[in-house]
Amino acid sequence: MYAFVTGPLAWLSFGIFFVGILVRIVIYIRGLNWQMDRVAYQAFPAAGIRGAVRSVVYWLLPYGTHSWRYYPFFTLLVFVFHICLLVTPVFLLGHNLLLQERWGFSLWTLPEGVADGMTVALIIAGVFILLRRIALPEVRILTKPYDILVLVIAVAPFVTGFCAYHQLGNYDAWLIAHILSGELMLVAIPLTKLSHFALFFLSRIQLGMDFGIKRGGMKNKGMAW
Amino acid sequence: MPEGKLCNKQTVDTKEQLNALLADKSGKQYYQELKALDVDGDALWATLQKTCKSRLRTWLEICAHCGMCADSCYFYLANNKDPKQVPSYKIQSTLGELVKRKGQVDAAFMEHVMDVAWSQCSCCNRCGMYCPFGIDMGVMFGYLRGLCFSQGFVPWELKIGSGMHRIYRAQMDVTTEDWVETCEWMVEEYEDDWPKLEIPVDKPNADFIYTVNAREVKHYPEDLAEAAILFHIAGENWTVPSEGWEETSLAMFAGDWAACKMQVESVYDAMDRLKPKRMVVTECGHAYRATVIEGPYWAGLKNGQTPVESIHYVEWVAEALRSGKLKIDPSKRIKEPVTYQDSCNYIRNAGLKESAREIMSHIAEDFIEMKPCKEHNFCCGGGGGLNGIGRYREQRNIGLKVKRDQILATGAKLVVAPCHNCWDAIRDLEEIFHIGIRWSFLKPLLLKMVEVPEHLKPEE
Ligand code: SF4
Ligand code: SF4
Ligand code: SF4
Numbered sequence: 001m002y003a004f005v006t007g008p009l010a011w012l013s014f015g016i017f018f019v020g021i022l023v024r025i026v027i028y029i030r031g032l033n034w035q036m037d038r039v040a041y042q043a044f045p046a047a048g049i050r051g052a053v054r055s056v057v058y059w060l061l062p063y064g065t066h067s068w069r070y071y072p073f074f075t076l077l078v079f080v081f082h083i084c085l086l087v088t089p090v091f092l093l094g095h096n097l098l099l100q101e102r103w104g105f106s107l108w109t110l111p112e113g114v115a116d117g118m119t120v121a122l123i124i125a126g127v128f129i130l131l132r133r134i135a136l137p138e139v140r141i142l143t144k145p146y147d148i149l150v151l152v153i154a155v156a157p158f159v160t161g162f163c164a165y166h167q168l169g170n171y172d173a174w175l176i177a178h179i180l181s182g183e184l185m186l187v188a189i190p191l192t193k194l195s196h197f198a199l200f201f202l203s204r205i206q207l208g209m210d211f212g213i214k215r216g217g218m219k220n221k222g223m224a225w
Numbered sequence: 226m227p228e229g230k231l232c233n234k235q236t237v238d239t240k241e242q243l244n245a246l247l248a249d250k251s252g253k254q255y256y257q258e259l260k261a262l263d264v265d266g267d268a269l270w271a272t273l274q275k276t277c278k279s280r281l282r283t284w285l286e287i288c289a290h291c292g293m294c295a296d297s298c299y300f301y302l303a304n305n306k307d308p309k310q311v312p313s314y315k316i317q318s319t320l321g322e323l324v325k326r327k328g329q330v331d332a333a334f335m336e337h338v339m340d341v342a343w344s345q346c347s348c349c350n351r352c353g354m355y356c357p358f359g360i361d362m363g364v365m366f367g368y369l370r371g372l373c374f375s376q377g378f379v380p381w382e383l384k385i386g387s388g389m390h391r392i393y394r395a396q397m398d399v400t401t402e403d404w405v406e407t408c409e410w411m412v413e414e415y416e417d418d419w420p421k422l423e424i425p426v427d428k429p430n431a432d433f434i435y436t437v438n439a440r441e442v443k444h445y446p447e448d449l450a451e452a453a454i455l456f457h458i459a460g461e462n463w464t465v466p467s468e469g470w471e472e473t474s475l476a477m478f479a480g481d482w483a484a485c486k487m488q489v490e491s492v493y494d495a496m497d498r499l500k501p502k503r504m505v506v507t508e509c510g511h512a513y514r515a516t517v518i519e520g521p522y523w524a525g526l527k528n529g530q531t532p533v534e535s536i537h538y539v540e541w542v543a544e545a546l547r548s549g550k551l552k553i554d555p556s557k558r559i560k561e562p563v564t565y566q567d568s569c570n571y572i573r574n575a576g577l578k579e580s581a582r583e584i585m586s587h588i589a590e591d592f593i594e595m596k597p598c599k600e601h602n603f604c605c606g607g608g609g610g611l612n613g614i615g616r617y618r619e620q621r622n623i624g625l626k627v628k629r630d631q632i633l634a635t636g637a638k639l640v641v642a643p644c645h646n647c648w649d650a651i652r653d654l655e656e657i658f659h660i661g662i663r664w665s666f667l668k669p670l671l672l673k674m675v676e677v678p679e680h681l682k683p684e685e
Contacts, residue, residue: 031279038522040529059357066601067293067355074293078357133290138301141308142290142317196287200358203287206280207359214518214529216576216600223576224600225354 002172005179006098013183020190021198028202039210050222051212052205058225059204065225074132077125084122085154088115089182094165116165119158126155146193153188156181229258234265234377236481237388246388251615252381262332262377269372270328277324281368284360285321288313294362297355299603299627300345300620312352312362315345320369339378342369344617347609347624349569354601366609370480379479380614386475387484394491395439395471405467407442411450420683424453428464433503433541435465436472436492438512438645451668452507458675459550463505469495472506473645474515478610482523489520496532504535508666510570510644511608513537518575537571539643542667543580546587557674559589562637566628566651566664567595567602568644576600584667585641588674593635603627605642607650625654633660640664 034041041048058064068075089095092115096106110118130151133143160181164174189197196203211223228234230245232255237243249255277285294312295301301310308314319338323330330338346366353361373379374387389396408424416422425431435456441448456463469491476484496504506513517535526532536544545551565585571577578599585592595602606624611617628650632640642648642664651664 028279028283031282033278034527034529035522035525036276036278037280038519038529040522040527043528043530055359059359066597067297067357070296070355071293074291136292137308138295138306138311139290139292141311142288142292142313144290147290193287193289196289196358199283199287203280203283203358203360207353207361210361215574216572219576220579223354 001176002179005176005183009183010179013186016191017186017189020187021195024190024195024198025202028199032206037206037210039206039214041209041213044213044218047212047218048209049212051210051217052208054222055204055208055211055225056201067225077128077132080121081125081129084118084125084158088118088122089157091115116162119162119165122158123155123162126151126158150188150192150194153181153185153192154194157185227261227263228377229255229262231255232258232262232377232384234262234375236391236484237384238391240392243385243388243392246381246385249381255381255384256616259336259378260332262335264330264332264335264376266327266329268328269323269330269376272372272375273324273328276368281320281365282324284358284365285317285324287358288317288360289358291357294352294356294360297352298362299349299351299606300624303606303624303626310345312346312356313360315341316362316365316369320365320372323369323372335373335376335378338369339373339380340617342366342373343380343383343610343614344620347569347604347607347611349604349608350574351569351601351603354573367477367480370478371482372480374480379481380610380616382613382615383475383479383610386610386613387479387481390474390476390481390484390488394468394488395442396473396475397439397443399439399442399471401468404442404470407446407449408465411446411453415450415454418683419454419457419681421681422453422457424449425464427467427499429499431464431499431501432462433464433505434495434499434501435463435505435507436470436495436512436516437465437507438473438509439471440473440645441507448507448666448668451672455545455551455668455671455675458677458681459545461550464499464501466492466495466499469493469498472512472516473509474511474520475610475613477511477515477519485515485520486523489516490524492516492520493524493526493532501533503533504531505541506535506537508538508643508645508668510568510646512645514570514574518570537575537577537580538667539571539577539580539584542671543583546584551671552676553587553671553674554676558587559639559670559674560591561639562591562593562635563589563639563641564593564595564632564635564637565598566605566640566642566644566647567599568642568647569602569604569608570644572602573600581643588670589641593637595631595635603631605644605647605650607646607653612646612649612653621650622653622657625650625657629654629658629660632662638662641667641670643667 062079063069091110093109096109100106133139160174160178164178188194211217231249298312304310319341348363348367350361350363412424474488517531521529606628611621640651642651655662
């Protein structure tokens, strides 16, 4: 079982992940149309790049935009959630040992205690994000079962990983569950709205270019996100 | 009844059609017919497949349903945080449904879509600045309005408006003769006070052509005279085109893209004909947006620019004050607290916030910013055509509360509003809420305080 989920299944899920993301990016870019979107993407490259960079960078900075500052608590949840989600699996000691074993190289790794703390932080942030969904009328009205499913898919590898690491109950079962949920997430990224993993950047770049080229970017220092 | 006599999928291209619509007071019969209008689901779906691509598809798909856009929308705030006014909800329940159902919807649904697209969104684009993905409902609702229009689901006034553009190349029935006569009349009216005052028509190779809003011609011709006097004082070499003088676009509010193209091309033709160095657009927000910002795309100009450089009136004023072409008499500057209504169309969506500040620094001693301001300002409440639609008067009036409270919070009693829609909305909000404010375009304020060079004064 272990060999199967870390072998062919892992190959498959990483394959779907990488190819899927690539396809997403290609489809997005090919679907852009200067006249339909009403943005002269190619006419003013400097203004376009400036607008795009501003639009991405400000939004990547915690509290970097008016909107992030307007919702301080939710912003905290969002950043904790996403930073932990991206950093923990990549720099986890366990994952890098595996990488070393299979591919002969590894990355810098997080101290185990820190990784553990980040896992817990992510789970807590996930719970609060869920509670907020249910508690606030303006979010509840938007919420579909699909949104909750996607949240569960994203959090599951961390819950199972936490249980496996702390050997709560049957280690082997947790480990298999962890690997499977991780693979499910990889597959889900290109196929669900988790595709915002890549599309966040494309969408922000697009709007940044829109404001940078057309909507005022060439008349002032740029949109005050 | 698949197609009504007045309410149908046809565009309004003849005076007969237009008159029939106008004769139907407040669109009573029109809206009656609308209820039974057939929806061509296949055509809708074909359009969606062709035009709802990368940007719009992605926005619909990746919206995280996080609600961060909620408080950015003044409709949501003004309606006591009604969740049905959250921007994401508004678009998902309309455009989102249309896509999900592959265009197969009925007239009742389309009527609902129309109501949301015109009465719950003024296309102010503010929510786009607050969404982490940059999902811009102003853009989405603009697109949705186009879909509605193609199926005949459009508010009565805007069907008329787009017809006006198609027939007169103006938002009202102002003909070339009416326009040129108004120019002559204004010169006659004011030349005693301003010797040698001119409104040159069709002068080739001028430094700029000046283009206006048909309302000015029809209802406030003094605005044109004031513009002429200020250009006269500034010593400008300017002209107006006899054709292609109208900047506004009710067609844009209506989502009638073909009419949008006809309208802006009439202006671009004037540029080609008269070869001015630049164009100056009157104090109107959506007019500038339509003809300068969006227009080149409708006309298929690949670089997204108008044939000659085009500036908004606030840019011209800021330049004239900076260069000293216009000089303000320091003793006549505005002494009382005064605030400025940042128009979504030329501030948020065209980047002219600094021009506005520069002007205020010259003309006002106690300038107070609204909160929020500049590109973060709230819509006045009358944008996107909402001011002119009788069916949605009540929804519009509720939306005005946000601007009322913003103005009250400044403590200022005078609001500078260099945008026709904003000006109207602020006038209406005073009529409804009686908060004791005054509001003004820039031209009359400037005229009261500019220094007039000796040689331009009438001989005693
Ligand atoms: S564009 Fe403006 S009015 Fe429309 S949903 Fe967004 S914030 Fe509200
Ligand atoms: S802020 Fe953006 S992602 Fe969140 S609900 Fe609104 S439109 Fe969707
Ligand atoms: S009316 Fe004024 S404030 Fe409202 S959308 Fe138009 S420009 Fe903006």
